[in-house]
Amino acid sequence: MKRVKYILSFILVGLIVMNCSKPEPAVKEKDFKYVTEQFADLKIQRYQIPGFEELSLKQKELLYYLSMAAQSGREIIFDQNYKHNLYIKRTLEAILKDYKGDRTDPEFAKFLEYTKRVWFSNGIHHHYSNRKFTPEFSFQYFERLVAGTNDELLPLQSGENANTLLKKLKPIIFDPNVDAIKTNQSPDVDLIKTSAINYYEGVTQKEVEEYYKTTVDPKDSTPVSYGLNSKMVKENGKVQEKVWKVGGMYTKAIEQIVHWLELAVTVAENNQQKKTLQLLIDYYKTGELKKFDEYSIEWVKDTESLIDVVNGFIETYGDPLGYRASFESIVSFKDLEATKRIKTITDNAQWFEDNSPLMPGHKKKNVTGISGKVITVVSESGDSSPSTPIGVNLPNADWIRKDYGSKSVNLGNIVHAYNMASATSGVLEEFAYSDEQIKRAKEYGALSDDLHTDMHEAIGHGSGQLNPGVGQPNETLKNYSSTLEEARADLVALYYVFDKKLVDIGVMPSLEAGKAQYDSYIRNALLTQLARIRIGDNIEQAHMRNRMLIAKWAYEKGAKDNVIEKKVKDGKTYFVVNDYEKLKSLFGELLRDIQRIKSEGDFQAGKNLVENYAVKVDPEIHKEVLARYAKLKIAPYAGFINPILKPVMDGNTIIDIIVEYPEDFTTQMIYYSNKFSFLPTYN
Numbered sequence: 184m185k186r187v188k189y190i191l192s193f194i195l196v197g198l199i200v201m202n203c204s205k206p207e208p209a210v211k212e213k214d215f216k217y218v219t220e221q222f223a224d225l226k227i228q229r230y231q232i233p234g235f236e237e238l239s240l241k242q243k244e245l246l247y248y249l250s251m252a253a254q255s256g257r258e259i260i261f262d263q264n265y266k267h268n269l270y271i272k273r274t275l276e277a278i279l280k281d282y283k284g285d286r287t288d289p290e291f292a293k294f295l296e297y298t299k300r301v302w303f304s305n306g307i308h309h310h311y312s313n314r315k316f317t318p319e320f321s322f323q324y325f326e327r328l329v330a331g332t333n334d335e336l337l338p339l340q341s342g343e344n345a346n347t348l349l350k351k352l353k354p355i356i357f358d359p360n361v362d363a364i365k366t367n368q369s370p371d372v373d374l375i376k377t378s379a380i381n382y383y384e385g386v387t388q389k390e391v392e393e394y395y396k397t398t399v400d401p402k403d404s405t406p407v408s409y410g411l412n413s414k415m416v417k418e419n420g421k422v423q424e425k426v427w428k429v430g431g432m433y434t435k436a437i438e439q440i441v442h443w444l445e446l447a448v449t450v451a452e453n454n455q456q457k458k459t460l461q462l463l464i465d466y467y468k469t470g471e472l473k474k475f476d477e478y479s480i481e482w483v484k485d486t487e488s489l490i491d492v493v494n495g496f497i498e499t500y501g502d503p504l505g506y507r508a509s510f511e512s513i514v515s516f517k518d519l520e521a522t523k524r525i526k527t528i529t530d531n532a533q534w535f536e537d538n539s540p541l542m543p544g545h546k547k548k549n550v551t552g553i554s555g556k557v558i559t560v561v562s563e564s565g566d567s568s569p570s571t572p573i574g575v576n577l578p579n580a581d582w583i584r585k586d587y588g589s590k591s592v593n594l595g596n597i598v599h600a601y602n603m604a605s606a607t608s609g610v611l612e613e614f615a616y617s618d619e620q621i622k623r624a625k626e627y628g629a630l631s632d633d634l635h636t637d638m639h640e641a642i643g644h645g646s647g648q649l650n651p652g653v654g655q656p657n658e659t660l661k662n663y664s665s666t667l668e669e670a671r672a673d674l675v676a677l678y679y680v681f682d683k684k685l686v687d688i689g690v691m692p693s694l695e696a697g698k699a700q701y702d703s704y705i706r707n708a709l710l711t712q713l714a715r716i717r718i719g720d721n722i723e724q725a726h727m728r729n730r731m732l733i734a735k736w737a738y739e740k741g742a743k744d745n746v747i748e749k750k751v752k753d754g755k756t757y758f759v760v761n762d763y764e765k766l767k768s769l770f771g772e773l774l775r776d777i778q779r780i781k782s783e784g785d786f787q788a789g790k791n792l793v794e795n796y797a798v799k800v801d802p803e804i805h806k807e808v809l810a811r812y813a814k815l816k817i818a819p820y821a822g823f824i825n826p827i828l829k830p831v832m833d834g835n836t837i838i839d840i841i842v843e844y845p846e847d848f849t850t851q852m853i854y855y856s857n858k859f860s861f862l863p864t865y866n
């Protein structure tokens with residue numbers, strides 16, 4: 184494989200970022216603006232779609248329809264995240280479009296910043312920390328903004344006027360204690376009552392758990408993903424589900440999604456893809472979760488098509504109880520050249536399973552259908568945008584993964600954009616202990632991150648099996664299941680990234696790359712990722728928790744052999760790996776135990792691991808990291824402006840699709856709001 188090397192001086196905090204080989208980019212690298220602006224703790228970036236021009240017209244048309252389907256659902260995530268989000272968003276956008284007062288006022292800049300943060304997080308809770316953020320302008324100023332805006336543009340509900348709108352929004356926007364957390368994960372409180380997420384209304388955690396105790400048959404070996412596509416409410420004293428489907432909740436957006444998917448079917452690349460898209464349409468029309476499973480199975484089987492799409496209610500991170508899923512879409516086509524690396528790994532998936540440190544009964548005897556690819560993203564929406572994953576492994580249903588396999592996807596052009604943007608951030612130089620570490624990171628960091636992501640998704644999430652009769656992890660491990668699952672996948676990647684097998688199969692030049700990964704993983708987990716949280720806060724996000732869990736556990740267990748050493752130089756703290764072999768076997772030991780916890784559904788052991796290692800932050804180190812980070816002046820989070828596909832028409836016929844790369848985040852958000860606003864303000 185031809186690999187274009189980028190020297191990167193580190194990587195966004197907490198993200199595993201890798202480089203990738205690319206065909207000729209659409210715009211000359213040096214002319215393309217990868218970063219457009221920075222505000223609050225956020226950075227706005229752009230990505231290109233290399234290879235788009237070489238696609239056939241039919242393929243371009245398919246990508247266009249799928250992108251339209253993706254954006255048609257984009258408002259759903261706002262409503263899912265919080266029931267007042269669309270009301271807030273529409274108020275902010277009305278002001279932005281119409282406010283007649285002074286727009287050069289510094290307070291107006293604060294208003295604009297708040298609005299951009301709401302767009303970025305798809306609501307008023309921080310996309311990563313889950314906590315509500317509040318404006319830096321005053322309520323009095325907000326009153327002036329509303330007064331200077333035409334009432335008719337405001338999202339007034341029946342009986343409301345501008346004054347009642349203000350009264351209603353005052354606590355919602357300005358009081359940090361009202362609906363403070365989107366998804367609460369603290370133990371020993373009612374997780375439903377204390378979470379602002381709009382997946383439940385009028386029900387208690389106990390009622391939800393009772394509901395599923397009576398609906399879910401624990402003996403069913405092929406269960407549907409209960410609750411995945413509905414809101415749970417109590418109406419007339421009865422707990423029930425409002426299903427997200429055509430004719431159900433969110434119908435106005437879903438009808439549009441279906442419209443574009445139906446057009447996509449007409450230009451499908453092959454019969455398998457056609458069948459898959461048709462099942463997705465049927466699922467949206469009926470809301471039947473059985474249909475979603477049928478769709479998922481056919482989607483896994485479709486490995487031949489160049490073009491692919493994720494569109495639906497997919498990830499359950501936002502539900503404190505892990506049932507309901509957020510809307511997202513990722514439209515892409517395969518990067519054939521870069522896919523060869525990941526394919527080599529998935530071709531050896533059975534070897535990795537057989538040789539893993541898992542207990543024999545927890546290993547898959549027949550690793551089926553794991554397919555991996557590097558994709559070129561064309562458009563993203565919902566929970567995947569503006570903040571995006573860099574790797575995806577689907578479907579999520581464990582039994583489908585076991586019986587039919589899963590698709591593991593690496594978002595190549597997004598990762599490339601990250602690398603281009605962070606090449607000169609200075610984080611590596613600040614937090615790496617020695618020149619040796621820096622040199623190793625520059626030489627092998629990108630490749631080892633690539634390998635980590637590939638293995639995390641393909642042989643990590645894809646590995647292991649549940650004991651017969653044990654329920655799905657969200658049932659057994661509850662609010663700890665996401666963190667433990669991410670830890671499990673990371674540990675598989677960490678265990679093998681320092682293994683000669685990778686050298687033998689030709690994806691890694693030497694074990695030095697593995698060392699680079701160990702250095703950076705420990706550094707990130709114990710130091711740099713802390714830049715993402717506020718003083719005094721616990722770690723909430725599942726990926727951050729899993730990294731802390733792994734690193735702190737290994738640090739503690741290896742202490743007597745000095746496997747990882749805490750060093751202080753010139754008043755700065757560093758964590759240095761002294762013994763890579765021993766660290767590998769510690770990773771293996773923890774992997775075996777977390778797999779056991781998952782396979783047996785051992786809630787108490789899972790809870791102990793997470794609560795003891797993953798949640799708390801050393802306040803002194805945290806303060807130090809924030810101070811060192813502040814000097815570098817880089818935003819810890821990034822999100823992306825999407826390219827826009829535009830059809831070129833000859834009468835009613837599409838004769839070409841062209842790609843535009845918008846440069847301004849605000850312009851894109853307003854464009855989307857004008858074009859893809861289908862839902863009522865309250866659903």
Ligand SMILES: [Zn+2]
Nearest residue numbers: 639644669672
């Ligand atoms: Zn993962």
